[in-house]
Amino acid sequence: xxxxxxxxxxxxxxxxxxxxxxxxxxxxxxxxxxxxxxxxxxxxxxxxxxxxxxxxxxxxxxxxxxxxxxxxxxxxxxxxxxxxxxxxxxxxxxxxxxxxxxxxxxxxxxxxxxxxxxxxxxxxxxxxxxxxxxxxxxxxxxxxxxxxxxxxxxxxxxxxxxxxxxxxxxxxxxxxxxxx
Numbered sequence: 609x610x611x612x613x614x615x616x617x618x619x620x621x622x623x624x625x626x627x628x629x630x631x632x633x634x635x636x637x638x639x640x641x642x643x644x645x646x647x648x649x650x651x652x653x654x655x656x657x658x659x660x661x662x663x664x665x666x667x668x669x670x671x672x673x674x675x676x677x678x679x680x681x682x683x684x685x686x687x688x689x690x691x692x693x694x695x696x697x698x699x700x701x702x703x704x705x706x707x708x709x710x711x712x713x714x715x716x717x718x719x720x721x722x723x724x725x726x727x728x729x730x731x732x733x734x735x736x737x738x739x740x741x742x743x744x745x746x747x748x749x750x751x752x753x754x755x756x757x758x759x760x761x762x763x764x765x766x767x768x769x770x771x772x773x774x775x776x777x778x779x780x781x782x783x784x785x786x787x788x
Contacts, residue, residue: 613638614671614704621701629699636673636698643680649750651770655728656689658777667692667714669727671704692717706733708741715741726764728773730754735761746773 610616613635621628659666666689668677674695681687694710694717697703703710715725722742729735730748738745739762747758747766758766767773 614701618701618704628701632673632696632699632701636675639673639676640679643676643683646680648684649748649770651772651774653684653686654774655770655777656686658774660689662777662780664777665691665718667694667718669694669705669710669714671696671733673698704733705729705731706736706740708737711737711741711743715743728770729763730758732757732761735763 610619617628617631617635620631656666668681668690670677672695674693677693677695678687681690681693692714694714696710705711711727715722718725725743727734727738727741727743727745728748729738729745730750731754735745735747735758744764745762747754747761747763748770749755749758749766749768755766755768
């Protein structure tokens with residue numbers, strides 16, 4: 609039985625396309641509620657702050673709804689650290705990673721080329737999207753078993769702590785690279 613709501617949304621688009629918008633709206637509502645009670649990844653907010661301090665711009669690229677991402681950033685006082693939000697296109701699950709579409713949209717909006725960007729992701733589909741968009745991907749192994757899967761998928765490096773990324777950004781200074 610499938611328990612991943614994003615996988616269910618993809619499946620609905622294949623089996624019941626007429627219901628996709630309604631299902632996507634319901635999922636976006638649930639995601640927005642979840643950010644109010646969910647716990648952030650340790651070090652994630654430090655990465656945003658380190659990017660800001662070192663002059664790097666950040667775009668959030670996610671299979672989650674843009675509304676939920678905006679709510680999360682607003683609740684945590686982080687909106688000012690993010691220049692663009694690229695959540696799944698409402699009613700269009702094909703926009704989700706591993707499709708490179710959201711990464712390409714983010715780069716176009718920022719006026720950046722793939723070689724000027726890095727993408728941080730915690731799933732194989734993130735690495736696949738990065739490769740399809742020709743953007744190097746840092747794998748974030750936030751759960752047991754992910755390290756090997758992300759490395760095997762082709763992540764340029766895999767970390768188990770977002771704080772390591774934040775620390776590296778502060779050490780390297782203002783290279784003005786775009787971090788996603």
